[in-house]
Amino acid sequence: MIFRQNYPYRLLTPGPVPLHPDVEKALAEPIIHHRTPEFELCLKNVSEQMKEVFATRQPVLMHTSTGTGAMESAIVNTLSPGDEVLCVVSGKFGERWAQISQAFHLQVHTLNVEWGEAVRVHDVKTALDENPNIKAVLLQACETSTATVHPIREIASVVKSRPNTLIIVDAITAVGAMMLEMDDWHLDVVIGGSQKAFMLPTGLSFIALSEKAWRFCEASTLPKFYWDLKAEKKSWLKGETHFSSAVPLVRALHVALKFLTGPEKMKTLSRIQTLAQATREAAEPLGLRVFSKSPSPSVTALIVPERVDSQKLRDHMEREYNLTLMGGQDQLKGKILRVGHLGYITDEDMYALIDILYRSLRDLGCTEVSKSSLEQARATLEKYL
Ligand SMILES: *Cc1c(COP(=O)(O)O)cnc(C)c1O
Numbered sequence: 001m002i003f004r005q006n007y008p009y010r011l012l013t014p015g016p017v018p019l020h021p022d023v024e025k026a027l028a029e030p031i032i033h034h035r036t037p038e039f040e041l042c043l044k045n046v047s048e049q050m051k052e053v054f055a056t057r058q059p060v061l062m063h064t065s066t067g068t069g070a071m072e073s074a075i076v077n078t079l080s081p082g083d084e085v086l087c088v089v090s091g092k093f094g095e096r097w098a099q100i101s102q103a104f105h106l107q108v109h110t111l112n113v114e115w116g117e118a119v120r121v122h123d124v125k126t127a128l129d130e131n132p133n134i135k136a137v138l139l140q141a142c143e144t145s146t147a148t149v150h151p152i153r154e155i156a157s158v159v160k161s162r163p164n165t166l167i168i169v170d171a172i173t174a175v176g177a178m179m180l181e182m183d184d185w186h187l188d189v190v191i192g193g194s195q196k197a198f199m200l201p202t203g204l205s206f207i208a209l210s211e212k213a214w215r216f217c218e219a220s221t222l223p224k225f226y227w228d229l230k231a232e233k234k235s236w237l238k239g240e241t242h243f244s245s246a247v248p249l250v251r252a253l254h255v256a257l258k259f260l261t262g263p264e265k266m267k268t269l270s271r272i273q274t275l276a277q278a279t280r281e282a283a284e285p286l287g288l289r290v291f292s293k294s295p296s297p298s299v300t301a302l303i304v305p306e307r308v309d310s311q312k313l314r315d316h317m318e319r320e321y322n323l324t325l326m327g328g329q330d331q332l333k334g335k336i337l338r339v340g341h342l343g344y345i346t347d348e349d350m351y352a353l354i355d356i357l358y359r360s361l362r363d364l365g366c367t368e369v370s371k372s373s374l375e376q377a378r379a380t381l382e383k384y385l
Helices: 021-027 037-054 067-078 092-103 121-130 152-159 211-219 229-237 247-259 262-286 310-321 347-363 371-384
Strands: 060-063 084-089 107-112 134-140 166-170 189-193 205-209 299-303 336-340
Touching (some): 021 247, 037 247, 037 262, 060 067, 060 229, 067 092, 067 134, 067 166, 067 189, 067 211, 092 107, 121 134, 121 152, 134 152, 152 166, 166 211, 205 211, 262 347, 262 371
Parallel strands (some): 084 134, 134 166, 166 189
Antiparallel strands (some): 060 205, 189 205, 299 336
């Protein structure tokens, strides 16, 4: 990466996200062993705080893996070969649920949803009524590839009354980023990831199971070793992780959690909301329209003008202005830009985002985007920040 003098490096993707300076400092601390009183105290504090973030009385367990590891863990711990599952597919991460399920020889029913739209609760209910043997509904709280939130609370209330069905929620861009109450909403499995709402580097995933989901674990016969959550829970009760802990990441998590718990929690959530709202509105005068019909606070997908290839725009912004955003994948490749709202994002970053979008659109020939569009976009930011 070339660091241009006028443009410090900026990372505005839905994950990884920019780190708070206190988190960076924690990551630079000298290493200690994970079986020490000092680290055990840290883990104990983290365990309590994580329950608050997930809003659950259940243990929130940790894997040293990316988020996908916890998705696999959710499946191998609760299900058995041949089980029927319902995968809500409305983007890349919904597809991933179906792929993991297939890899483990589950019988996959897919509920395909137009990309950018939220799944309809009624459609989930119908699918469950028509296929009463479905053991789990697998979906995202926020489908990051389309920046869309699904009504998981309402879907959970449909699943709740079915003793043989779980709702398994990939909440990697939701838990810690928006309201999510695992116990009150009757979510059976909730998954989080370190490089998203938890404002850490990649490398930790989090998973919590309801009492109902723990009962499914007792019956599950899919093979598991590293992912064995029953073993992980046993260690958790002793104040340890089952295998070696990722000490620097856990210590950094302890620091990041001060922004996700207690009085700071609402401030963080409302900051994320504000950044999302400001981005959506400020993008409009620049000719960028919001893609999702059910937009997420954690990430915004913007449709670029027809003449522009969003991938080229994204690459141009990175090369010329040191700003990394995400493009679209598959059917959205070349069509959308995705801007993340998680992590340590300053007001200055937001002004830079608007400024660089304006310059880059002009650089790529969108001359209709005028100086006054930029001023309008800036005025919108001023209203929010
Ligand atoms: C980032 C993300 C994941 C996990 O991706 P990893 O690269 O494995 O960390 C899964 N689901 C969603 C919705 C995500 O945003």
